[in-house]
Amino acid sequence: MEYVSTRGTAPVLGFGDVLLAGLARDGGLYVPHAWPRLGADALQRFEALPYAEIAVEVMWPFVSDTLDLDEFGAIVADAYATFDRPEVVPLVDLGGGEWLMELFHGPTLAFKDVALQLVGRLFDHELARRGERVTIVGATSGDTGSAAIEACRDREAIEIFILHPAGRVSDVQRRQMTTVRSANVHNIAVEGTFDDCQDLVKALFADEEFRDRAHLSAVNSINWARVLAQIVYYVVGAARLTGGRGPVAYTVPTGNFGNVFAGYGAQRMGVPIAQFVIGSNRNDILTRFLADGVMEMRGVTPTLSPSMDIQISSNFERLLFELYGGDGDRVVEAMARFRAEGRFVLDADLLATLHEQWSGACLDDEETVAVIAEVRRRTGLLIDPHTAVGLGAAARCRRDPAVPMVSLATAHPAKFPDAVERATGIRPALPERLADLFERPERYETLPGDYATVRAHIDDVLASR
Numbered sequence: 161m162e163y164v165s166t167r168g169t170a171p172v173l174g175f176g177d178v179l180l181a182g183l184a185r186d187g188g189l190y191v192p193h194a195w196p197r198l199g200a201d202a203l204q205r206f207e208a209l210p211y212a213e214i215a216v217e218v219m220w221p222f223v224s225d226t227l228d229l230d231e232f233g234a235i236v237a238d239a240y241a242t243f244d245r246p247e248v249v250p251l252v253d254l255g256g257g258e259w260l261m262e263l264f265h266g267p268t269l270a271f272k273d274v275a276l277q278l279v280g281r282l283f284d285h286e287l288a289r290r291g292e293r294v295t296i297v298g299a300t301s302g303d304t305g306s307a308a309i310e311a312c313r314d315r316e317a318i319e320i321f322i323l324h325p326a327g328r329v330s331d332v333q334r335r336q337m338t339t340v341r342s343a344n345v346h347n348i349a350v351e352g353t354f355d356d357c358q359d360l361v362k363a364l365f366a367d368e369e370f371r372d373r374a375h376l377s378a379v380n381s382i383n384w385a386r387v388l389a390q391i392v393y394y395v396v397g398a399a400r401l402t403g404g405r406g407p408v409a410y411t412v413p414t415g416n417f418g419n420v421f422a423g424y425g426a427q428r429m430g431v432p433i434a435q436f437v438i439g440s441n442r443n444d445i446l447t448r449f450l451a452d453g454v455m456e457m458r459g460v461t462p463t464l465s466p467s468m469d470i471q472i473s474s475n476f477e478r479l480l481f482e483l484y485g486g487d488g489d490r491v492v493e494a495m496a497r498f499r500a501e502g503r504f505v506l507d508a509d510l511l512a513t514l515h516e517q518w519s520g521a522c523l524d525d526e527e528t529v530a531v532i533a534e535v536r537r538r539t540g541l542l543i544d545p546h547t548a549v550g551l552g553a554a555a556r557c558r559r560d561p562a563v564p565m566v567s568l569a570t571a572h573p574a575k576f577p578d579a580v581e582r583a584t585g586i587r588p589a590l591p592e593r594l595a596d597l598f599e600r601p602e603r604y605e606t607l608p609g610d611y612a613t614v615r616a617h618i619d620d621v622l623a624s625r
């Protein structure tokens with residue numbers, strides 16, 4: 161499998177290089193040159209197979225240039241053994257053809273574990289094979305950080321620095337990152353927003369001298385391997401619900417667009433997905449875009465679903481590349497306009513194409529709380545505010561009641577206890593293994609959102625290791 165950049169000028173790479181590279185050298189994101197197709201009977205065969213076995217089969221064409229099949233099988237099995245449930249991503253029947261796919265049974269209680277438990281192991285494996293070390297730098301609005309830290313902690317070949325916006329992640333989220341006592345884990349609280357953190361990370365990658373010296377690498381949602389790992393559960397959902405005998409629809413609470421783009425990848429591989437619903441909170445750049453084709457930046461508003469408090473959805477560039485028929489020059493042009501003017505407009509014919517299968521709705525905090533309360537009344541289940549945004553969007557956008565609608569449940573309710581309590585009067589408890597989280601000591605550095613300061617800090621830490 162060859163991977164190309166969405167901006168068309170970075171070198172074409174194989175899986176191992178894409179895994180370690182993160183962002184492409186031309187500022188683009190790597191995508192597969194061609195999408196492999198699942199066999200005609202694949203979904204039927206997958207209907208009763210264990211998650212890890214399906215995962216190996218779905219991902220194999222994307223990684224086979226770099227790994228050997230037995231090795232890959234062992235890594236995948238090990239990654240998904242860290243989940244609390246044998247199904248890995250259990251499906252819960254909500255009635256009325258609505259299903260909840262619980263993606264939060266991994267070590268940090270959010271869906272990002274599904275990708276990162278695998279990607280951490282793949283990194284380790286590929287680096288050991290090459291005899292190299294890397295410095296992973298990532299920005300988080302909450303969940304990516306702890307999931308990345310859990311995936312990389314204590315691994316020989318990795319130092320990890322995670323930037324989070326000071327005071328803008330929940331206490332549970334912060335403590336899941338800052339109470340990890342591994343010597344290779346370094347947390348930085350940046351005085352600014354998530355987008356400031358993301359810009360700092362982008363600036364570190366753009367700084368060639370620093371990037372090469374520190375062997376920088378990324379595990380945030382622009383990393384292709386993360387998208388790849390997420391394709392699997394869209395396949396699994398369709399297989400378990402219909403065995404491929406009919407279409408399914410997915411509703412996805414969306415921030416950086418990595419999750420729902422993986423759904424698009426599953427569709428390109430042949431999974432019959434009839435509709436994608438995007439749920440946004442008040443930071444609704446994507447749902448505004450879906451309405452009129454105008455991608456326009458606005459400020460970030462803090463909400464009850466902070467992992468979606470973003471101004472720009474980085475992974476959208478991958479879908480744009482697909483819409484433009486793989487023309488990197490057009491992506492470069494659109495992105496340049498977006499950076500310069502804060503907006504760009506999608507051609508009307510492409511917007512019409514998009515509307516055939518994509519829809520979206522935005523929920524404010526009150527509407528989100530109302531969904532949490534309604535689901536509790538109707539089903540007895542507690543859901544987190546991100547999941548509620550996806551469910552609320554599906555209620556407005558669902559097109560065909562005969563097609564099962566799968567809501568991706570992206571976080572455990574105990575990760576956002578305040579919102580859940582406000583909606584239901586019930587404070588969800590953390591699972592046993594995290595029960596003493598608030599007694600553990602924290603360790604992190606608070607820095608201004610200034611490039612030179614952050615870079616100097618990372619240099620100092622690396623020099624001391």
Ligand SMILES: *Cc1c(COP(=O)(O)O)cnc(C)c1O
Nearest residue numbers: 303415416417418419467570571
């Ligand atoms: C990261 C995250 C999202 C958004 O996912 P994207 O891939 O960035 O669109 C939604 N919900 C939760 C709980 C998250 O952690």
